[in-house]
Amino acid sequence: MSKILTLLTASIAFSVALVHAGQPPAADTDAQIQRDLHFHIDELADDSYQGREPGTPGEDKTITWLQRHFAALGAQPGNRGSWVQEVPITAVTSAPTAVLAIRGPEFSADLAYGSEMMVATQQQVATTGIEDSELVFVGYGINAPERGWNDYAGVDVTGKTVVVLVNDPGYGTQDPALFNGNSMTYYGRWDYKYAEAVRQGAAAALIVHETDAASYPWEVVRNSWSGANIGLTADDGHRDKLAIEGWLPLAQAEALFTAAGLDYQASKQAAQKPGFKARPLTGFSASVQLENSLADSLSRNVVALIPGSTHPDEVIIYTAHWDHLGVRPDDEGDNIYNGASDNASGVAGLLAIARQFLAQETPPERSILFLAVTAEESGLLGSKFYSENPIFPAAKTVANFNMDNIAAGNLGRTRDVAVVGYGNSELEDYLARAAEAQGRVVVQEPYPEKGSYYRSDHFSLARVGIPALYLTNATDSIEHGKAWGDERLRDYTANHYHKPSDEYDPAWDLSGAAQEVMLLLQMGRELAANRDFPDWHDGVEFKRARDASLQP
Ligand SMILES: [Zn+2]
Structure with missing residues (x-):
């Protein structure tokens, strides 16, 4: 009752406000x-x-x-007298010849760019990479204090390469009580996972691609991560970002887990439970070098103010x-x-x-x-x-x-x-x-x-x-x-x-x-x-x- 009254009052107040403000009738506004x-x-x-x-x-x-x-x-110019805000942009294009080498006890894989892995960097530098960087499985790679969830608790990933699941535990389990259930939270996005890996001190992150959980097929990863990687120009060359931001197709990830004595699906299920503990893939490491060409440009936001x-x-x-x-x-x-x-x-x-x-x-x-x-x-x-x-x-x-x-x-x-x-x-x-x-x-x-x-x-x-x-x-x-x-x-x-x-x-x-x-x-x-x-x-x-x- 009170809600209906409030709504009625609000809509009457709004109509009155329109009339008082000398607004044309709604039909004219619409047209x-x-x-x-x-x-x-x-x-x-x-x-x-x-x-x-x-x-x-x-x-x-x-x-x-x-x-x-x-x-x-x-309207008035919105940026201290100017109609525009200049936006400095840098394009980083990595040579598609990079190879991701994964080594372990009695295991060796040289993964090809595009078909067997994707790697890129936000660092605006001519060369970047990782050399024998230890691999650690960090589940969904989420640190969410407001949800009492930290996949990095008790593990030191400094200089290491984290292997991360895509999306979040709510999607993984379809449990509406976990995160937002089927609805993806920001913790499910790749940009969050890379940013959190940086905060944890990691050198690289490899996200395992699964078509349903990502909501797009591997071709989208391959197409959108190859070519120029465009970012805001950074004074420090973004040296604070990960050396390598990467993706592994599901098949390559499963092979790696199996070689490390783990079952991928079982590991994923473990990562969907509160209290999950990150697991080093003991004895396994990754190496990859990126050769980059850089191009700077200036674009503009238009800003108008009332x-x-x-x-x-x-x-x-x-x-x-x-x-x-x-x-x-x-x-x-x-x-x-x-x-x-x-x-x-x-x-x-x-x-x-x-x-x-x-x-x-x-x-x-x-x-x-x-x-x-x-x-x-x-x-x-x-x-x-x-x-x-x-x-x-x-x-x-x-x-x-x-x-x-x-x-x-x-x-x-x-x-x-x-x-x-x-x-x-x-x-x-x-x-x-x-x-x-x-x-x-x-x-x-x-x-x-x-x-x-x-x-x-x-x-x-x-x-x-x-x-x-x-x-x-x-x-x-x-x-x-x-x-x-x-x-x-x-x-x-x-x-x-x-x-x-x-x-x-x-x-x-x-x-x-x-x-x-x-x-x-x-x-x-x-x-x-x-x-x-x-x-x-x-x-x-x-x-x-x-x-x-x-x-x-
Ligand atoms: Zn759009």
Whole structure:
């Protein structure tokens, strides 16, 4: 009862606020947002942008377009008088001739690059490697104090090579009481495992690839880890990172365990139980050398600001990556990766939201920052750079709303809205109200075991503690039903996602994308008008960073 009353009151208050702020009726807002989306997607996904690859003329065109339109709407340059934040980037390309040599008592394997192992490094140096580095099996390689779980307890891995399972014990057991059950936590991601291995003093980490647990086949590991490994430029050459970040296919890992007198499956099961103890593969060591070529470049985040009228030091950040995959000259036929949905649509959403805020009679009380970030497709680099070089401190950043691929499958209006990383934060209370006002229900993303929460730019802000909300396409189409919506989304993912055919068509139905933009707008308005700092829920892996950042 009281909840219903609160919701009613909130939605009445919201309508009244709209009227008082001189807002046009909702139908006009919706039509304007759809016009903005069409207009900017059409432009940014044009062939003349050449797939918006960082460091190309397509970047210059994109930056110019965004600056001009944020300025025309009346936003201000967001980075101390500048519309951009420069992002220094270094590409490390390792020679594919590396061999991973594993030696043990009566065991010798020379694993070939690509087919039998993958190795790379984030160190920005000409050569790096390991020599006779002892192997230690550390289970899932997780140190999670808030869950009372430490796979590194009582073992010294300094200078050693850790062998790590992919995903987390919740996925491994499908036990909902363990971690988040089937839903992947950050502890399941490879970038966490490498980072934790660094903190433990290891020289190298080899993650065992299993298709189900990783959610992608070995070919994805091979393709995405070969070629240039792009990272933020580090003054110290990232010598603090692992010398070797690697992967072992399941078959090679099983052979190694067997040679060391262990059963792989039994070892995995042991690692899924609380109190697991890491196990040295006694007498076994690894050696591999990488020869690297380095190339530096400078890319840019676009930053536009609406200063808050009452609390300008507190900010709500909207993010969307402007970059996509560029042109691949070796492809036959159309080889321009226009990225119309991924992510011209999200960037268009930034401009659509900016227009709505700037059309208000009174400006928002808290500041609103629009951050169009670069190099998401190369590993969330633009947003990572922002999180390490913030314009507003994390402690004063109220929330982040991210848009990535909001036009996927252009499904039109849906009865539901899906949250990636469902259950993470109190921002979902705001979402519930905003969705209710649209007559929609909030649901969990369809494949939580994929760890999608860790794969777009909001994650860069979440990891420094900023509560971040990321929505994804729900499929229950009002016009055509859920089966139709599921099929549309499946078709987009299979045939257009990260393909040259992710192209704009004026016939696109962007009413669904506009619904999402309106939800994000409404949440931002509500937060801008109150004093609330929504928090992560207890047990969520980002709460520690938030608590630390809020310490006086
Ligand atoms: Zn994207």
